[in-house]
Amino acid sequence: MDDAVRLAVDGPVARVTLNRPAILNAGDRRFVADLGAVVRELGGRRDVRVAVITGAGRAFSTGVDLRALAGGDFALPDFIAWEDAMVALERLPLLTIAAINGYCLGGGLQLTLVCDYRLASEDARLGLPAVKECLIPSMSLYRLPRLIGAARAKELILLGEPISAREAERFGLVNRVVAAADFERALDDTVTRFLALPASSVLASKQLVGQAFDAGFDDFRAAMEAKFRECLASPEHAAAMAALRAERQSP
DSSP states (O other): OOOSEEEEEETTEEEEEEOOGGGTTOBOHHHHHHHHHHHHHHHTOSSOOEEEEEESTTEEEOSBOHHHHHTTSSOHHHHHHHHHHHHHHHTOSSEEEEEEOSEEETHHHHHHHTSSEEEEETTOEEEOGGGGGTOOOTTHHHHHHHHHOHHHHHHHHHHOOOEEHHHHHHHTSSSEEEOGGGHHHHHHHHHHHHHTSOHHHHHHHHHHHTTTTTSOHHHHHHHHHHHHHHHHTSHHHHHHHHHHHHHHHOO
8 A cells, every 4th residue: 555645755855745546535533544654754863855746636635535524534543643743844854845736624724834935836826725524634724824824824724715826825825836747847847946044054044034923022133143153154155155255265
């Protein structure tokens, strides 16, 4: 039986593929267990700097498998385990890119919200239909208002209607939208740009931005100064300054 979530590592880049294409990568209990296992494996690796999360076939993910839910094979402990996996993904010491192809609904969209960067194909459709099944969209209730503001978040959450990739870009829900024909090339370019940056400063910035809405000003400043000190002392900073000096000295 194929894994419901696959992990492939090539040097500093990991590719996490949601792998139930016959049902648009909807998640059942095994999917949740596989997602958790993949995130745990990534958490134990120090060779990976960027992880790309995408879906097999014509969708990113349509969220929970409604057949499993209606049949009693998916319940609150499974929703909690799914959220546990997403929290762990959100806290990984590496950069994560959601490569959003096709339908991205419910738990699929929630998964993209814990990623650092969201690249969408122009044919993508994004939405949080939980209210239509008398559910609530987990911790996207917390994350989404912080990302796009309360008014836009309420529109998506309370109506439960999907929006186009271009509209999602206008909302600030995705970072960039590209034509479907250009999607893989744009994804490769995004990965390359992230890999070109010093890991120390990127990860410090990621961690601090994650605290920006919750830490008090003085606590945040103290954490910032500690990370600043680490960056200044890092070999990567020394290498960047050496390169700058060499550039200025060149004719």
